Amino acid sequence: MIAKLKAFTVALVLIAASFAGFAQSAATHFDPAAKTFRLDGGGVTYAFGVSSRGELEPLYWGGRLAATDSVGKAEPKPEWASFDSSYTTTPQEFAGWGNGLFVEPALKVSFADGNRELVLHYVSHTALANGFDVVMRDVSRPIFVTLHYTIDPATGILARSATIENRGATAVTVEQAAAATWTLPASHYTLSYLTGRWAGEWTLNQEPVLAGARVIESRRGSTGHQANPWFALASDEANEDHGEVWFGALAWSGSWRITVERDQLDAVRVTGGFNPFDFGLILHPGQRLETPVFYGGYTRGGMGAASRILHRFELDRILPRTAGSAEEARPRPRPVIYNSWEATEFKVSEAGQMALAEKAAALGVDRFVMDDGWFGQRKDDHAGLGDWCVNQEKFPHGLKPLVDKVHQLGMDFGLWVEPEMVNPDSDLYRKHPDWVLAFPGRQRIEQRNQLVLNLARPDVRAYVYGFLDKLLTENDIAFLKWDYNRNWSEPGWDQLAPVEQKRLYVDYTRNLYSILAELRHKHPKVEIESCSGGGGRVDLGILRYTDEVWVSDNTDPFDRLTQQYGFSFAYSPQVMMAWVTDSPHWMNKRATSLSYRLLSSMEGSLGIGANIAAWTPEETTTAKRLIAAYKEVQPTIVQGGLYRLIAPTNGSAFSATETVNADRSQAVLFAYIHSTSEGYPFPVLKLKGLDPAANYQLAPIEGKAKAGTPAQASGAWWMNHGLEMGDEFRGDFQAAAFRFDKK
Numbered sequence: 148m149i150a151k152l153k154a155f156t157v158a159l160v161l162i163a164a165s166f167a168g169f170a171q172s173a174a175t176h177f178d179p180a181a182k183t184f185r186l187d188g189g190g191v192t193y194a195f196g197v198s199s200r201g202e203l204e205p206l207y208w209g210g211r212l213a214a215t216d217s218v219g220k221a222e223p224k225p226e227w228a229s230f231d232s233s234y235t236t237t238p239q240e241f242a243g244w245g246n247g248l249f250v251e252p253a254l255k256v257s258f259a260d261g262n263r264e265l266v267l268h269y270v271s272h273t274a275l276a277n278g279f280d281v282v283m284r285d286v287s288r289p290i291f292v293t294l295h296y297t298i299d300p301a302t303g304i305l306a307r308s309a310t311i312e313n314r315g316a317t318a319v320t321v322e323q324a325a326a327a328t329w330t331l332p333a334s335h336y337t338l339s340y341l342t343g344r345w346a347g348e349w350t351l352n353q354e355p356v357l358a359g360a361r362v363i364e365s366r367r368g369s370t371g372h373q374a375n376p377w378f379a380l381a382s383d384e385a386n387e388d389h390g391e392v393w394f395g396a397l398a399w400s401g402s403w404r405i406t407v408e409r410d411q412l413d414a415v416r417v418t419g420g421f422n423p424f425d426f427g428l429i430l431h432p433g434q435r436l437e438t439p440v441f442y443g444g445y446t447r448g449g450m451g452a453a454s455r456i457l458h459r460f461e462l463d464r465i466l467p468r469t470a471g472s473a474e475e476a477r478p479r480p481r482p483v484i485y486n487s488w489e490a491t492e493f494k495v496s497e498a499g500q501m502a503l504a505e506k507a508a509a510l511g512v513d514r515f516v517m518d519d520g521w522f523g524q525r526k527d528d529h530a531g532l533g534d535w536c537v538n539q540e541k542f543p544h545g546l547k548p549l550v551d552k553v554h555q556l557g558m559d560f561g562l563w564v565e566p567e568m569v570n571p572d573s574d575l576y577r578k579h580p581d582w583v584l585a586f587p588g589r590q591r592i593e594q595r596n597q598l599v600l601n602l603a604r605p606d607v608r609a610y611v612y613g614f615l616d617k618l619l620t621e622n623d624i625a626f627l628k629w630d631y632n633r634n635w636s637e638p639g640w641d642q643l644a645p646v647e648q649k650r651l652y653v654d655y656t657r658n659l660y661s662i663l664a665e666l667r668h669k670h671p672k673v674e675i676e677s678c679s680g681g682g683g684r685v686d687l688g689i690l691r692y693t694d695e696v697w698v699s700d701n702t703d704p705f706d707r708l709t710q711q712y713g714f715s716f717a718y719s720p721q722v723m724m725a726w727v728t729d730s731p732h733w734m735n736k737r738a739t740s741l742s743y744r745l746l747s748s749m750e751g752s753l754g755i756g757a758n759i760a761a762w763t764p765e766e767t768t769t770a771k772r773l774i775a776a777y778k779e780v781q782p783t784i785v786q787g788g789l790y791r792l793i794a795p796t797n798g799s800a801f802s803a804t805e806t807v808n809a810d811r812s813q814a815v816l817f818a819y820i821h822s823t824s825e826g827y828p829f830p831v832l833k834l835k836g837l838d839p840a841a842n843y844q845l846a847p848i849e850g851k852a853k854a855g856t857p858a859q860a861s862g863a864w865w866m867n868h869g870l871e872m873g874d875e876f877r878g879d880f881q882a883a884a885f886r887f888d889k890k
């Protein structure tokens with residue numbers, strides 16, 4: 148065995164950590180005899196190989212195998228009668244369109260001479276620290292594709308992307324480019340994906356994968372509220388706690404597409420990357436196109452483990468670190484914020500904001516954020532976007548007096564911006580009407596009275612970076628809420644020749660990322676929230692440059708429970724900003740207690756967005772108490788392992804979540820009642836993820852356990868016997884929270 152291992156090129160990386168009992172190491176190896184590549188990390192093994200035809204075929208993606216186990220050898224599958232050639236029946240890692248391929252291609256190009264076929268064969272590879280770069284090229288034309296693979300040692304999450312390069316002498320048009328195709332073992336699956344709309348994001352959809360293709364996508368120029376670039380495929384017997392789940396997330400904030408396909412031979416594959424709709428990027432000789440990264444993971448621990456693995460990966464590998472915590476293993480828990488939007492809307496003023504800041508500080512808020520309305524001629528949403536100078540009527544002395552006041556009160560200061568947009572009623576648009584996305588001779592469709600600046604243009608990029616840099620240089624600003632309040636229409640770029648204009652779909656998003664990266668580099672202490680009228684731009688691409696996201700403009704605490712539930716399948720509670728706002732809620736007119744609203748928001752990163760100037764002394768006391776209690780357990784809530792104990796979906800009268808910190812020394816439990824009926828008591832809450840042998844002390848944060856519940860019991864007791872709620876825990880829109888501390 149040792150001799151056999153030595154014969155291989157073996158790159159082994161061992162990383163000590165402890166996570167869900169996985170092997171905490173990554174290993175990669177290439178077997179030159181069998182021409183197979185293998186990546187092991189966390190609890191996962193991934194393997195692919197070069198077939199006798201030269202194509203790259205997937206071999207295995209599943210639970211981690213022993214180092215000595217074989218992953219087989221790539222061999223083309225036979226044709227299926229004369230209608231399905233071997234090229235289309237054989238799964239590929241990254242299939243070029245041509246040669247009779249009828250399943251979803253990863254790459255489709257057209258050449259100047261009319262040839263539109265591309266057949267990619269293996270050329271060479273390079274071993275990386277935790278992965279490989281594998282070079283392929285077309286069988287006759289010098290189109291090279293380098294597939295990038297890395298595996299995360301802790302979670303086994305793979306990162307896959309491709310670089311497409313034209314080494315020929317004539318231009319080539321890329322019509323469709325995916326980051327990767329993931330092939331699953333032939334089986335029956337349930338697909339989970341997230342959809343929504345403005346104020347109704349994060350609906351979890353679950354359906355069987357039947358024959359044909361299910362497309363999840365955005366054609367909007369940005370990620371979109373309507374679908375989110377995440378999927379999970381669970382084997383038939385899987386549920387929240389058990390069973391095999393394959394999942395993935397695309398790191399791209401422009402138009403994207405994920406196609407889940409079950410083909411005529413029942414093979415299941417997932418292909419994702421740039422949305423091919425209206426796509427067409429010309430690669431001139433020597434030019435390259437980098438695709439986004441498509442992350443993919445596997446677990447046999449059900450949907451719960453799938454999201455815990457993804458959350459951990461986001462915390463460890465995706466999210467930025469701010470200065471002072473750059474060396475930290477994880478980003479710091481979010482400061483508790485106050486945001487004035489729902490209290491004042493556009494009617495911001497120095498005195499009004501200062502009064503709110505005083506109230507916010509008294510509640511224990513860490514960060515005061517002034518929202519829309521502070522700049523240009525911004526009285527409502529008809530004017531001002533684009534003119535990023537302080538409105539002199541509202542702030543006659545600039546921002547400094549307010550910022551100083553916020554600092555004196557012990558908070559840091561944050562500001563709302565919407566850098567990519569312009570109102571036609573603005574000095575910027577009057578000066579540069581050519582800076583917006585537009586088609587020649589066509590109407591410029593306004594939405595929320597605004598147009599989209601063409602961030603792909605170098606002059607627009609320079610303007611946007613320039614004003615943000617100036618704002619951050621001249622003012623002591625710790626945080627930007629970066630908003631984006633409409634989608635594209637007329638995606639034209641008239642500086643370029645018509646055939647070149649579709650590169651907008653790539654260049655816009657790349658410039659967005661590069662502005663964010665440059666700002667963070669120059670102002671390393673500044674933190675940023677990605678907001679797009681709520682959750683319209685949430686994905687692993689933007690989360691490399693932003694610290695948190697605005698989940699939804701819908702802050703109704705009951706609606707938020709289902710939204711937060713859906714959100715949690717893909718994204719960590721760390722980034723899930725949740726504000727407490729006023730009751731009755733502006734949208735649903737639903738009245739709820741302050742304690743219920745606080746506990747709903749405490750599931751994520753807590754903020755206050757109510758008109759606190761109007762709060763009674765009792766409300767102020769309640770909020771102060773619960774904010775203090777939240778801060779004590781916040782790291783466990785936002786960075787611990789999340790267990791969705793009772794789902795709030797399907798008309799459930801109840802819901803509950805639990806989070807357990809990494810060393811299992813603390814757990815936090817939230818329980819919510821929608822509406823008690825027929826006197827049914829709250830179900831017994833059997834905790835998960837505790838150390839069965841350790842003793843945990845129960846402490847209520849809000850609400851009471853049933854009389855006689857032990858103050859201290861073993862993890863085994865809390866997990867097997869469970870926690871029973873007191874009889875008084877009944878009614879409509881009730882909430883309770885408990886902490887369990889290891890003794």
Ligand code: GLA
Binds near residue numbers: 518679
């Ligand atoms: C969007 C955001 C809100 C608020 C407004 C301001 O709708 O999602 O939170 O900032 O814009 O105009």
